[in-house]
Amino acid sequence: MFQHILLPTDGSQLSRDAAERAVAFAKAGNARITALYAKSVGSTENYGDLIEPEALERLMVGPEVKSKEYLGFIKKLCKDAGVHCTAISVFSDTPWEAIINAADDHDCDLIFMSKHGRGGLSSLLLGSETYRVLTHSGVPVLVRPPEIDAKRRKAKAKKRERRRAERVSAFPADIVTVTARVILLRSTMRPGINSFVFFPPLNPSP
Amino acid sequence: MFQHILLPTDGSQLSRDAAERAVAFAKAGNARITALYAKSVGSTENYGDLIEPEALERLMVGPEVKSKEYLGFIKKLCKDAGVHCTAISVFSDTPWEAIINAADDHDCDLIFMSKHGRGGLSSLLLGSETYRVLTHSGVPVLVRPPEIDAKRRKAKAKKRERRRAERVSAFPADIVTVTARVILLRSTMRPGINSFVFFPPLNPSP
Structure with missing residues (x-):
């Protein structure tokens, strides 16, 4: 269904992992890929008040090398x-904007991104560039979480399943039903009320 | 590549549009769909301090009807x-959590969501449930923007392209180059400096 996938990279491990999945996804759907790297022109704070064009050219060598490596x-x-695959690199200090513009300019129908990028997992629940792309994109965005998230979720789901199984085996079915009703009833009470009396039906059904 | 897609719905037009795309996507990739509706148990504020189980059952008729319609x-x-297609409905006042749990419980490998839901386009750049699913999901999430976003972006891209073409045709190539250099140089200056003198090379190359 998706024929042309935009695959932005920032060279981080997370974005490389996402790239591997994106290529498998493109292969399965017979789609083509446009890979994008947004080269930073850097903050001018470090370079003095005004820099010569020659110096500027030198400043751009670093990003150029990175670009070749990441896109390669x-x-x-x-x-x-x-x-x-088509690889493009642009100069931009706002990668999200470069991504949005590239998707428009190259008529991509999907953006495939890692949930986090160079900022890593620690600081934010959702990478800031990914969030900005999501809010501004006019084409669908596929967000891939890091492997660790998938593993953590799987472990949690297993634990929940085990606990559920234990609960069911530990109690006869009718107690389970009554307990479930009490929990449901409790969850609908006004906050601040901490106790209630539960009357079981006088003539319980057999 | 994706074999089992979780497709949450809140019955809104945006989520219906997304469902249509999701089914086409599943068909193309030979995947199956698990459709999910999270039925609200509602705020207790309206129901008094404590409600009877019978009343609770009546309260659940409304969501049940909606559930049938949306999943149908x-x-x-x-x-x-x-x-x-498998359709499931659960009671939950936190749809994002129901979505995450369903993806885990049913071993889905992709969640296909609309960028906005019932909250609509007005209030937030990214729907709040979608944002929460994105931050907590261990499986990839495909976020589909509303058609209007795609159209708006396309119109903007066309305008940009037109302006670019006009600029290029209006100036001789070397002026374009010099202008670009000036803009680039200007963008690297400290904020607060509003003017500079640009010296063209004394011996311009032919």
């Missing part, structure tokens, strides 16, 4: 998978 | 497209 990684993945 | 819509879409 995706190009190789695509080549190995037999997925058509 | 998806089931019909799936049937028409020949996509395997």
Whole structure:
């Protein structure tokens, strides 16, 4: 269904992991990929009041090298998978904007992103660039969480399942039903009321 | 690649539009769909301090009817497209949590959501339930923006393209280059400096 996927990268491990999945996704759907790296022009605070064009050119060598490395990684993945790939790099200090514009300019129908980027997992629940792309994008965005999230969720789900099974085996069915009703009733009470009397039906059904 | 898609619905037009795309996506990828509706048990503020179980049962009739309607819509879409569909409804006042739990419990490998739900487009840049699912999900989330966003972006991109073309045709190439350099240089200056003198090279290359 999706024919042209925009795959932004910031070179981080999380974004590389996402790239691997994106290429597999593109291969499965016979889609092509446009890989994007937004090269930072950097903060001027460190460079003095005014810099010469020659110095500016030197400043751009670093991002250029990174760009080749990061986009090269995706190009190789695509080549190995037999997925058509175009790599573009742009100068921008607002990657989210570069991503949105690239999706428009190149008529992409999906943006495939990692949930987090270079900012990592620690600071935010959702990466800031990913959040901005999500809010501004006119095309669908597929957000891939890091493996660790998937594992954590799986472990939690298993635990919940086990506890549920234990509860059911520990109590006869009617007690389970009554308990469930009490919990439901309790959950509908005004906050601040901390106790109530539960009357079981006088003529319980057999 | 994705084999089992969780498709939450809140019955809103936006979520119905997303459902149509999700079913097409599932069909293309030969995936199956689990449709989910989280029935609200409602705020207790309106119901007095404590309510009887019988009253509680009556309260649940409304959500049950909605659930049938909303899930029925998806089931019909799936049937028409020949996509395997399971419909589930749960009681929850925190739909995002119901969505996360359902994805875990049913081993879904993708959650397909609308960018906005019942809250609509007006209040938030990204729907609050969608945002919460994105932050907590261990499986990838595909977020679909409303059609209006796509159209708006397309119109903007066209306008930008037109302006770019006008600029290029209005100036000779070397002036364009110099202007670009000036803009680039200007963008690297300390904030607060509002003017500078640009010296063109003394021996311009031919």
